Each structure stands twice: as structure tokens, then as C-alpha cells.
Amino acid sequence: MPKPNSDAPDQVRAHDDVLGYLLKHAHRALEQQTEAALVGLDLTVRDLGVLRVIAGGEAESQQEAAVVLGIDPTSMVALLDALERRGIVARRPSERDRRRNIVELTSHGRDLFRQAEDRYAKAEKTFTSSLGDAGAAGLRRSLRSVLHNAKDGIT
Secondary structure, three states: OOOOOOOOOOOOOOHHHOHHHHHHHHHHHHHHHHHHHOOOOOOOHHHHHHHHHHHOOOOOEHHHHHHHHOOOHHHHHHHHHHHHHOOOEEEEEOOOOOOOEEEEEOHHHHHHHHHHHHHHHHHHHHHOHHHHHHHHHHHHHHHHHHHHHHHOOOO
């Protein structure tokens, strides 16, 4: 059966021609592959995201990490509480502002992060393998551009 012509005024676009559908389902598929890759490390994809922004220096405080990752601050506190109980991160008051908590990876946290990041990279490479290296790099560039323009209010 032929696909409907999305340019025709009375035609409904096929679901797999809608960018939102494609992004959502691609994200879900990548997340499932990543969760499977992280089995045995007792980390979730969300945990890894938090560790990544801390390890990469993108966020020093729990508030900054919440903003970078687009996570509700209350959820970030719960995530960090769990990671801290497991000895993966440590929090200490900021020397400049005692109301802020500085978050750092512990030695155990750095080791765990390296293992998880390696597994994530392999899962991502598998996920994008049909695109080839150049295609995967192009996809990242395109998505960065779209996100940059969205943040700048360009439509």
C-alpha cells in the first residue's frame, strides 16, 4: 500500500514521517540498549547522565547539574542522595556560598563512571552503526544545530 502524500491537504502524515515520533522512539530504543549495556553496574541511564556532567566539569553544584540535564531540582536531590549512599558521589558545602552543595565523584565513582561510559559508547556505536561513522557524526551535528536554534528561539 503506498504511503499517503504528506503534501496533499486532506492526507494525514504517516506516524513514521513525524519528527516527534521519530525522535521519541529513537530515544527510547537507545535508552533500552544503554540500560542493557549498564546491567551489572547498577546504574541507570539517568545516573550516568548525572555522573557525566559532574565528571566533565559541566556542573559543579547539584543545582547546576539539574539545569544542565533538565531535571527537576527535587528529583536531582533524590538521584544524588542515592548515588551518595552508594559512595559514588560526595557533596560538600561550597566555600563561596554555604547554601550550595558542590558535588564530586569519589574514587569509586570515577572508576564506575569510566566503566559505564565505555559501555555507553559501545551501545551508542551499535545503535548508530547503520549510519556509519560519518553519518553518526552528521546526526549529532544536525541535532546540536536544531537544539541550538530552539534555545535561541529560532523557528
